[in-house]
Amino acid sequence: MISHKEISNKEVIQEVFSLINQFQDLNTFITLNEENSIKKAEELDNSPSNLPLAGIPIAQKDLFCTEGLRTTCGSNILNNFIPPYSATVIENLENAGCISVGKTNMDEFAMGSSNETSFFGNVINPWGKDLVPGGSSGGAASAVAAGLVPAATGTDTGGSIRQPASLCGITGIKPTYGRVSRWGMIAFASSLDQAGPMARTAEDCALMLNEMCSHDEKDTTSLDNAIPDFEENLNSSLKGKKIGIVKDLDLSNLDNDVVEIYQNSLKEFESMGAELVDISLPHLSLSVPTYYVVAPAECSSNLSRFDGVKFGMRSEDVKDLEELYVKTRSEGFGNEVKRRILIGSYVLSAGYYDAYYKKAQQVRRLIKNDFDNAFKKIDVIMTPTTRGPAFKIGSKGDDPIQMYLEDLFTISANLAGLPAMSIPNGNIENKPIGLQIIGNFLDESTILNFAHMFQNETNWHMHTPEGIKQ
Amino acid sequence: MDKKTVTTISYLSRLKIDNENEQKIINDLSNIIEFVDQLNDVDTSEIDPLANPLEKTAKTRKDIVTAKNLKKKLLEVAPSANEDYFLVPRVVE
Numbered sequence: 001m002i003s004h005k006e007i008s009n010k011e012v013i014q015e016v017f018s019l020i021n022q023f024q025d026l027n028t029f030i031t032l033n034e035e036n037s038i039k040k041a042e043e044l045d046n047s048p049s050n051l052p053l054a055g056i057p058i059a060q061k062d063l064f065c066t067e068g069l070r071t072t073c074g075s076n077i078l079n080n081f082i083p084p085y086s087a088t089v090i091e092n093l094e095n096a097g098c099i100s101v102g103k104t105n106m107d108e109f110a111m112g113s114s115n116e117t118s119f120f121g122n123v124i125n126p127w128g129k130d131l132v133p134g135g136s137s138g139g140a141a142s143a144v145a146a147g148l149v150p151a152a153t154g155t156d157t158g159g160s161i162r163q164p165a166s167l168c169g170i171t172g173i174k175p176t177y178g179r180v181s182r183w184g185m186i187a188f189a190s191s192l193d194q195a196g197p198m199a200r201t202a203e204d205c206a207l208m209l210n211e212m213c214s215h216d217e218k219d220t221t222s223l224d225n226a227i228p229d230f231e232e233n234l235n236s237s238l239k240g241k242k243i244g245i246v247k248d249l250d251l252s253n254l255d256n257d258v259v260e261i262y263q264n265s266l267k268e269f270e271s272m273g274a275e276l277v278d279i280s281l282p283h284l285s286l287s288v289p290t291y292y293v294v295a296p297a298e299c300s301s302n303l304s305r306f307d308g309v310k311f312g313m314r315s316e317d318v319k320d321l322e323e324l325y326v327k328t329r330s331e332g333f334g335n336e337v338k339r340r341i342l343i344g345s346y347v348l349s350a351g352y353y354d355a356y357y358k359k360a361q362q363v364r365r366l367i368k369n370d371f372d373n374a375f376k377k378i379d380v381i382m383t384p385t386t387r388g389p390a391f392k393i394g395s396k397g398d399d400p401i402q403m404y405l406e407d408l409f410t411i412s413a414n415l416a417g418l419p420a421m422s423i424p425n426g427n428i429e430n431k432p433i434g435l436q437i438i439g440n441f442l443d444e445s446t447i448l449n450f451a452h453m454f455q456n457e458t459n460w461h462m463h464t465p466e467g468i469k470q
Numbered sequence: 471m472d473k474k475t476v477t478t479i480s481y482l483s484r485l486k487i488d489n490e491n492e493q494k495i496i497n498d499l500s501n502i503i504e505f506v507d508q509l510n511d512v513d514t515s516e517i518d519p520l521a522n523p524l525e526k527t528a529k530t531r532k533d534i535v536t537a538k539n540l541k542k543k544l545l546e547v548a549p550s551a552n553e554d555y556f557l558v559p560r561v562v563e
Contacts, residue, residue, distance in 0.1 A: 084543040177523045191522045220528035289506040300483060307484070309556050314549035321558050322484075330486040338485055342495070343502055345479040346471075359509050361519030366512065368520055400498055401505050417523025 009041035009055040009099075016057045016101055019148045026124045028143040030062050031070045032102040040099050051097030053211060059143045059152040062103035063110055064090050064195070065184040069100070073186045074108040074118040074136075077332025078312045087184025088216045089153060089195050096211040104139030104152060108334045109303065110160055110188045112136050113406035114396065117336040122393055125168055126465040127431050131390040134164030134406075140198050141168035147468050151199040151208050155185060157192045158291050159385075159410025162422035162436060165198055166385035169424045169432025169463055171451065172198040173205050176442050177417035178223035181216035189298035190221075192291075192414040201461055202423060202451035206230035209444065225442055233445040234452040239273030241450075244378035247278045248285070249409075255388050258433060261426030262384045265435050265454070269382075272453055279374040279381065283366045287412040288404055290367065293347050293360035294415070299337075300344025306332060339400060368416040371438075379446055381438040383409045385422040389431035409436055419444045423451045424460040432463065471500040 017034050037057070044055050060066060063073050065083035072078045086094075094100060107117040115123040115138030123138040125131035126146040133142040137154030141164035144152050154161040156174035165172030173196045180195045187193060197208030209230045216222040243266065251259050266276060308314035308328030315327035333341070347356035374381065387408060396402045413420035418441060422434035435454075439447035455461050476496050480487045487495055541554075550557040 082547060084540070084547060217529075217531050220530070221522065221524060221526075222529075223524070283512070286509060286512065289509050292502060293506050293509070304484075308549060309558055310544075311547045312549070318559060321561055324559055325484045326486050329484050333485070338483075339495070339498055339502075341483045341485065342476070342479050342499060345482045346475070346499070346503070347506075349479065349482060356506065356509075358519050359514060360506070361521055362514035362517040363509050363512055365517050365520035366514070368523065399501075401501060404505075415523070 009044040010038060012055060013037050013041040013057060013099060013101065016149060020102070023126070023146050023148060025129070026126060026142050026146055027121050028104055028123055028139040028146070028148065029059070029102040030072055030074070030105050030120050030139070033069055033100055037099045037101050049097055053093065053207065054097030056098050056151070057101045057149050058093060058098045059102055059104045059140055059149045060090060060100045061137055061140050061153050061155055062106055063155055063186050064153060065186070066090055066100060066103065069103065071103065071186070072120070073110070074106040074120060075332065075334070075337070076119045076313065077306050077328070079119070081312050085184065088181035088214065088218065089212050090184065092211050092214055093153070101149060104137070104143055106139055107136035108337050109186070109299070110136040110155060110157055111299070111336050111340055113159070113163055113403050114391070114393070115139065116393065117334055119334060125390050126468055127169065127390060130392050131431065132167065132393050134167035134390065136160040137198065138164050141165055141170055141172070144168070144170045144198055144200065145465065145468070147464065151197055151204055153195060153212070154198045155193060155195045156414065157189050157295060158414050159407040161196050161198060162385050162410045162420060162434070163407060165422040166434030167390040167432070169460070170198055170200060171202050171205055171421065171423050171461055172196065173209065173421035173444065173448070174413065174419060175209060175213065175444050176223070176419045178221050179213045179227070179419070179444070181214060181219040181222050183216055183218040187302040189295040190302060191298060192295060194414070202421070202448050202455055203231070203234060205421070206234060206448050228445055230445055230448055233449045236449050237273065238269065238450065238453050241274045242277045242378040243269055243274050244279035244374055244381040245276050246281050246284060246381060246383060248281055249383060254384065255428070257428045258384055258388055261428070261433060262435065265425045266382065268454060268457060269450070272457065277378050279378060281370040281374060281412070283363060283370050284412055286363050287367055287415055288408055290360045290363045290415060291407070291411045292343070292404055293356050294364060296340040296344035297348050297357050298344070300341045300348065303337070303341055308332070336400070364415050367412055371412070371416045371418060375440040380450055383436045383438070385409060385434035385436040389428045389433045413438050417441065419447060421447050421451055423454060424463065425454070425458070426460060427463065432460070471496055471503055
């Protein structure tokens with residue numbers, strides 16, 4: 001429409017802000033970038049661009065540093081932080097022509113699965129005003145599901161793109177660890193964190209991913225492998241391709257509806273010519289406990305930088321430097337973040353390091369070996385993304401382990417560094433739910449291919465909540 | 471996980487635990503540690519730890535200055551600074 005001059009870039013951006021305003025109650029954004037966005041749109045109207053994503057409004061998770069635009073990571077401790085530089089992902093997307101319309105709400109430091117740990121309040125799932133959007137990229141998922149923006153950036157440390165995508169009925173992909181630069185992403189668990197796109201369709205995710213991936217010298221874990229055109233393989237035939245079904249996965253605790261929807265999707269893939277193959281991932285059930293050693297250990301180390309000295313908030317009325325650190329951190333961090341820092345300090349402390357941290361790293365290798373073996377005979381693995389659809393705000397109570405188990409199906413891909421995505425594949429009592437597709441190392445193209453072919457045959461990805469336009 | 475352990479790890483973490491929250495935190499941490507203790511059911515005696523899925527040593531780059539004269543920009547975002555330094559409460563009497 002823009003290229004045919006039916007509508008100007010400026011009109012598109014103005015419409016985005018009018019929608020954001022109309023859906024303020026969802027609390028999807030922490031900071032808006034209205035003035036700059038309109039300015040950029042006007043520039044595009046005055047000198048049209050051939051850039052691949054020219055004028056596309058994108059919502060950026062508030063975990064990516066954006067030069068000159070407040071970046072809070074959902075935390076009080078960064079309440080006033082205006083970064084002096086932008087993350088590589090942000091630069092890549094803006095260099096491709098995207099307009100960053102604002103920063104989305106999220107669980108504090110990406111630690112949460114319901115967006116309830118944000119210092120800036122809950123995000124509402126557009127599918128029901130009492131429902132969580134999932135987390136930690138809850139604002140991003142809610143913004144896309146409500147049609148405020150066509151796409152958003154998210155990050156995924158244990159499921160933070162896929163779980164909210166499932167709960168909000170959208171598509172999201174976590175690429176292979178190292179595909180997308182982590183420079184300028186506020187670190188939670190450095191060996192697990194990976195950024196990725198969230199959008200309505202797999203095709204839109206592919207377009208986004210083409211621009212987000214890059215080799216970056218500023219990130220020492222950035223991969224320098226060739227980056228394919230992720231659109232190229234979308235329409236390849238699935239005939240003869242093999243889908244791994246994890247026979248160790250106990251689905252008996254799940255809702256009947258979840259299992260039925262999952263099995264219907266597998267049938268859909270079979271009708272497109274794909275074959276189901278039983279595989280064994282014997283250590284899969286240990287992925288959540290492994291994660292809850294590794295992730296807090298890395299978090300306690302990464303979050304030591306927040307000390308009230310160099311950036312972020314600083315508590316007042318302190319008598320010495322030690323009290324400055326303690327008071328700033330105690331006032332700046334929320335309960336879940338504190339809990340994970342404490343666990344991390346515990347598992348890394350003298351006398352416990354071998355018993356917990358080293359042990360978890362050993363089990364992590366076993367989990368990765370399981371995947372390596374499985375992928376010798378299959379192309380992708382499929383599981384439900386989540387144990388059920390969106391749950392009610394406050395319903396998981398104050399029991400951290402209940403919340404941790406939300407990520408049961410998603411965490412293993414982070415531990416093994418594999419690409420994985422969630423696509424909408426059904427509805428339970430008018431609440432969407434997703435299918436997880438896990439791919440082999442560096443093989444985003446194949447999971448996008450499966451996702452796109454599914455979306456050619458079904459229309460779950462086009463379902464929208466009542467009162468929301470497609 | 472007892473009161474003494476929580477006091478030690480909160481000191482290491484530079485976090486202050488309020489008296490009213492202490493018992494809740496001890497309980498939560500105990501539950502989490504009990505939950506992760508199931509890792510002990512696996513024999514890992516012959517297994518090398520995996521720290522990072524890429525299993526590569528962090529790459530280094532040439533020692534060339536790429537970001538110059540950032541002092542002003544960086545000091546500007548500090549809670550307290552003068553022209554040259556970050557400011558903190560007096561350290562040496």
